[in-house]
Amino acid sequence: MIEIYDVSFYYPNKNIALKNINLRINSKEFVGILGENGAGKTTLAKCMNGLLRPQSGKILIDGEDISKYSVAQLSKKIGFVFQNSDHQIFAQSVEEEVKFGLKNFNFTKEEIHKRTEEILKNLNLFQYRNTIPFDLSGGEKKRVALASVLCLNPDILILDEPTIGQDSQQKKYLINLIDDLRDQGKTIIIITHDIEFASEYIPRIIVMGNGRIIADGPSNIITNNEFILERTNLILPQLSVLTKILKSSDKFKDFNGDQTDILNYYNELRRYI
Amino acid sequence: MEIINIKNLSFAYSSNPTKMILKDINLKINRGEFILLCGPTGCGKTTLIECLNGLIPHFHSGIFEGHVIIGDKDTRDYPVHEFSKYVGLLFQNPENQLVSMNVEKELSFALENFGINPIEIKARVNDVLKIMNIENIRYKAPYDLSGGQQQKVAIASILTLDPEIIIFDEPTSNLDPVGAMKILALISDLNKRYKKTIILIEHRLEMVLRYATKIIVMNDGKIISKGKTEEIIIEDILEKIGLRIPKSVILYKLLKKDGYNLENIPLTPEDLANYLLKLGG
Numbered sequence: 001m002i003e004i005y006d007v008s009f010y011y012p013n014k015n016i017a018l019k020n021i022n023l024r025i026n027s028k029e030f031v032g033i034l035g036e037n038g039a040g041k042t043t044l045a046k047c048m049n050g051l052l053r054p055q056s057g058k059i060l061i062d063g064e065d066i067s068k069y070s071v072a073q074l075s076k077k078i079g080f081v082f083q084n085s086d087h088q089i090f091a092q093s094v095e096e097e098v099k100f101g102l103k104n105f106n107f108t109k110e111e112i113h114k115r116t117e118e119i120l121k122n123l124n125l126f127q128y129r130n131t132i133p134f135d136l137s138g139g140e141k142k143r144v145a146l147a148s149v150l151c152l153n154p155d156i157l158i159l160d161e162p163t164i165g166q167d168s169q170q171k172k173y174l175i176n177l178i179d180d181l182r183d184q185g186k187t188i189i190i191i192t193h194d195i196e197f198a199s200e201y202i203p204r205i206i207v208m209g210n211g212r213i214i215a216d217g218p219s220n221i222i223t224n225n226e227f228i229l230e231r232t233n234l235i236l237p238q239l240s241v242l243t244k245i246l247k248s249s250d251k252f253k254d255f256n257g258d259q260t261d262i263l264n265y266y267n268e269l270r271r272y273i
Numbered sequence: 274m275e276i277i278n279i280k281n282l283s284f285a286y287s288s289n290p291t292k293m294i295l296k297d298i299n300l301k302i303n304r305g306e307f308i309l310l311c312g313p314t315g316c317g318k319t320t321l322i323e324c325l326n327g328l329i330p331h332f333h334s335g336i337f338e339g340h341v342i343i344g345d346k347d348t349r350d351y352p353v354h355e356f357s358k359y360v361g362l363l364f365q366n367p368e369n370q371l372v373s374m375n376v377e378k379e380l381s382f383a384l385e386n387f388g389i390n391p392i393e394i395k396a397r398v399n400d401v402l403k404i405m406n407i408e409n410i411r412y413k414a415p416y417d418l419s420g421g422q423q424q425k426v427a428i429a430s431i432l433t434l435d436p437e438i439i440i441f442d443e444p445t446s447n448l449d450p451v452g453a454m455k456i457l458a459l460i461s462d463l464n465k466r467y468k469k470t471i472i473l474i475e476h477r478l479e480m481v482l483r484y485a486t487k488i489i490v491m492n493d494g495k496i497i498s499k500g501k502t503e504e505i506i507i508e509d510i511l512e513k514i515g516l517r518i519p520k521s522v523i524l525y526k527l528l529k530k531d532g533y534n535l536e537n538i539p540l541t542p543e544d545l546a547n548y549l550l551k552l553g554g
Contacts, residue, residue: 036452037421083447084366138319138443139315140314161447164446165443165476166476167312167514168517169314193448193449193453194477195450196477232449235451238520238521238542239542241546242524242545245542245543245546245547262523263527265524270531
């Protein structure tokens, strides 16, 4: 469980990036943090894994104040996959990239080998194990960065914009992977602009704007709320736009528009036409 | 009139010479088109566009077969800088592209390299600042700008050379949705008002459909489909190769299967809503 109390953060010479954040994310939860560029999403995530230390307030992970732990210590507990994988990847082969973290934590050779193979297969990267990561496509590089974090088996995983450059097949893999990780008891936090992805898959959404949390709730309520989204440069998902226009007419005024499944949506739509 | 003509193009990077990334591509692109280039991750989209300004084979070496002809120039016969006057290429991450201390210098950079006289440079920079509506950030440092502004500066720096073709590799994926829509509208404006030929790679089809005149679909190094936006977007193959089909198109296809005929293929939810409201009853 992550508990955040009154956290504020300032970058040197810059405006305040986080203002009095209070937030609780339970174990095994799957949450999305949404908001405009510069809203403070990544800053908040970096405070959670100790990369940034807030000037005021307190962050607890499983009841323990993280200010007394180093980033390295926290990295076994909370894994962070960066938005730009070029900032994270540096090894000469995909396999070496994944092994790097494990070696630093003194795992046995057999354990390193086993975990690396498993994770590469899981992420559909096994055929690239000897490839130089920089020769991979943008989407593939993102998966390498994810693999190198997952192999440390952290309880909490933060993914910064994991859907950028991924086609819908890869997004489905990502969702399957997240389902597996949740079955293993892990907490997943996704930072994203991808409102279509969020409305389809993420159950709880936290919306940030201008360094504050401006909304927090179930995704079907948040992603239909134009007022909230507008405040932070987000737009309604396609089906929400459609529902909104239809409902403004007499014919469709009672239309419900359940978006969790497109076929349900269609079946309801058919009753009105 | 075609401005790009690709004949029997195949390519493998020298680091992995047995893996062909592009396989016998044949393609003609006409002046003034707005092309949406799509396909699953790793299908060769970025490699293909790097062939269009000579980065391949001059900068990235490998096994290169076939011909890429821009205007009347074969990319193999001229150096890369020759093509930067015809083809502008813009990547996802503007940070990787911006080098100067302020926006004005950034925009002058390429022109100075081409030995253009200072009066002409000043005039072109002024024009471009106006086109992109960024006159207010002329003296700002690129790294102090927001992601959306940086992307505008990166586009502006390409416009200074006035290339006929501008290629965008996921230009908005790091921007929030409102920022992304603004940049896409701007790109559409370059196409409509300034008659630029646009090639754009984007996974979020729903954001681009309204602007694209044609779609080219790639899979596994080949072009598997190409044609008018309305014709390609309803092809079942797109779903099979794992592209995210916009919800308005999915609903259109379901409606069609059940015998409802809409006047046109809805490229936006607004279009679909209008058609649905007009359906009888």
